[in-house]
Amino acid sequence: MLATVLHGPRDIRCEQVAEPKILRPTDAVIRLAATCICGSDLWPYRGLNETAGPQAMGHEYCGIVEQVGGAVKTVRPGQFVVGSFCLSDNTCPHCRFGFQSSCEQREFMTGAQAPVARVPLADGTLVATAELPPADLIPSLLATSDVLGTGWDAADAARVQPGSTVVVVGDGAVGLMGVLAASQMGAARIIAMSRHKKRQELALEYGATDIVSERGEEGIARIRQLTQNVGADSVLECVGTKESMDQALACARPGSMIGYVGVPHGVTFDGQQLFFSQRGLMGGPAPVRRFLPHLMDLVLQRKINPGKVFDLELPLADVAEGYRAMDERRAVKVLLRL
Ligand SMILES: [Zn+2]
Numbered sequence: 001m002l003a004t005v006l007h008g009p010r011d012i013r014c015e016q017v018a019e020p021k022i023l024r025p026t027d028a029v030i031r032l033a034a035t036c037i038c039g040s041d042l043w044p045y046r047g048l049n050e051t052a053g054p055q056a057m058g059h060e061y062c063g064i065v066e067q068v069g070g071a072v073k074t075v076r077p078g079q080f081v082v083g084s085f086c087l088s089d090n091t092c093p094h095c096r097f098g099f100q101s102s103c104e105q106r107e108f109m110t111g112a113q114a115p116v117a118r119v120p121l122a123d124g125t126l127v128a129t130a131e132l133p134p135a136d137l138i139p140s141l142l143a144t145s146d147v148l149g150t151g152w153d154a155a156d157a158a159r160v161q162p163g164s165t166v167v168v169v170g171d172g173a174v175g176l177m178g179v180l181a182a183s184q185m186g187a188a189r190i191i192a193m194s195r196h197k198k199r200q201e202l203a204l205e206y207g208a209t210d211i212v213s214e215r216g217e218e219g220i221a222r223i224r225q226l227t228q229n230v231g232a233d234s235v236l237e238c239v240g241t242k243e244s245m246d247q248a249l250a251c252a253r254p255g256s257m258i259g260y261v262g263v264p265h266g267v268t269f270d271g272q273q274l275f276f277s278q279r280g281l282m283g284g285p286a287p288v289r290r291f292l293p294h295l296m297d298l299v300l301q302r303k304i305n306p307g308k309v310f311d312l313e314l315p316l317a318d319v320a321e322g323y324r325a326m327d328e329r330r331a332v333k334v335l336l337r338l
Contacts, residue, residue: 003114004057004319009047010327012057012320020111020118025071028122030081032063033138035113036310037322037334038085038146039172040263045323048265058113059085060145062138065126066116074123080133081126082296083119084288085109085146090124100124100289113319115338127292129300137299139307139335143177144295147333148306149288150261151177151238152295155185157259157282158234162186167223167251168208170238171199173309173333174261176206178236180306183207184298187234191226193219193247199332202308216243220250232256237283240264254278261286310335 003017020029035058043049044057062082065075075081088095088103095103103124111117119125133141140148151174160166166182168175171194182190183206192203195213203211212222223232231253237244240262248258260283274281298304312331314322315338322334 006055022069025069027069028119029067030063035336056111059109061112062141072122079128083125087121087125098290101285101287140299143306147173148177150286152181153286154178154236154259154261155181159257160185160234163188164233165189166234167191167232168236169248175238180206223251252279
């Protein structure tokens with residue numbers, strides 16, 4: 001089959017690879033309905049993560065189960081399933097505490113930018129729908145696998161409550177999903193920080209009440225002005241740079257929580273500053289599995305439309321153009337048709 005392989009910085013290819021098969025009794029093999037490119041795929045693409053040789057790419061997936069290993073009990077061939085980018089058994093103490101992304105058996109999904117993929121720990125990872133979903137819901141179901149689940153986690157970790165004032169730092173796909181999540185959780189005011197027209201419009205559509213296009217000191221001053229000098233009850237940090245984390249900390253009020261889901265690159269904290277500022281931080285790879293049943297339900301009932309975050313669709317063969325479009329910020333998020 002043709003699948004996506006990263007060979008080195010900015011060298012992404014759609015090339016012939018062996019079709020995956022069951023390797024362990026807890027595996028499933030699924031035929032994907034569609035796949036996509038994640039903002040986090042850009043880190044290795046840009047050469048900012050070390051890669052040891054060619055790397056199979058892709059960790060967002062949904063589709064139909066083709067085969068299961070002998071120990072798999074909860075899903076069967078023919079079912080439509082969605083899974084998290086974090087593979088988990090869903091039974092260990094961390095899973096049962098709701099942190100499936102810290103599962104004792106945790107693995108990260110790879111090889112999903114392909115027509116067929118192997119999903120380890122299938123029982124704990126995959127959630128099946130009652131029936132085959134209509135085709136127009138595939139982009140939104142695919143979004144629950146990572147981008148929506150991660151935005152949701154940012155809002156959950158930031159403890160968004162009905163009536164909250166929320167600041168979302170970052171207007172990438174995850175930030176936009178954070179806006180959607182905060183809106184679903186009943187936030188009264190959602191301030192999206194963005195300076196791109198197209199992304200601002202999508203943020204407003206997903207429930208943002210205010211847009212702040214300033215950054216740095218000016219951005220902080222604007223948030224202070226909008227919150228009567230108090231700061232936000234909850235802040236979602238959806239980028240992962242030093243600038244975005246500084247912005248998030250400065251926009252948060254004492255006693256608030258910052259949910260941070262952008263993988264930190266070059267972010268450091270000063271212990272005393274953090275102590276006296278009285279802001280809480282909760283972040284990490286999102287425990288998407290905790291939220292999946294609820295998010296899939298919201299999509300299937302057409303209460304949310306996270307699939308709108310895909311603003312470019314390409315065939316898998318053009319995956320290299322998809323990476324370029326996201327790298328150059330010409331696209332928010334790219335859906336790959338199989
Ligand atoms: Zn576990």
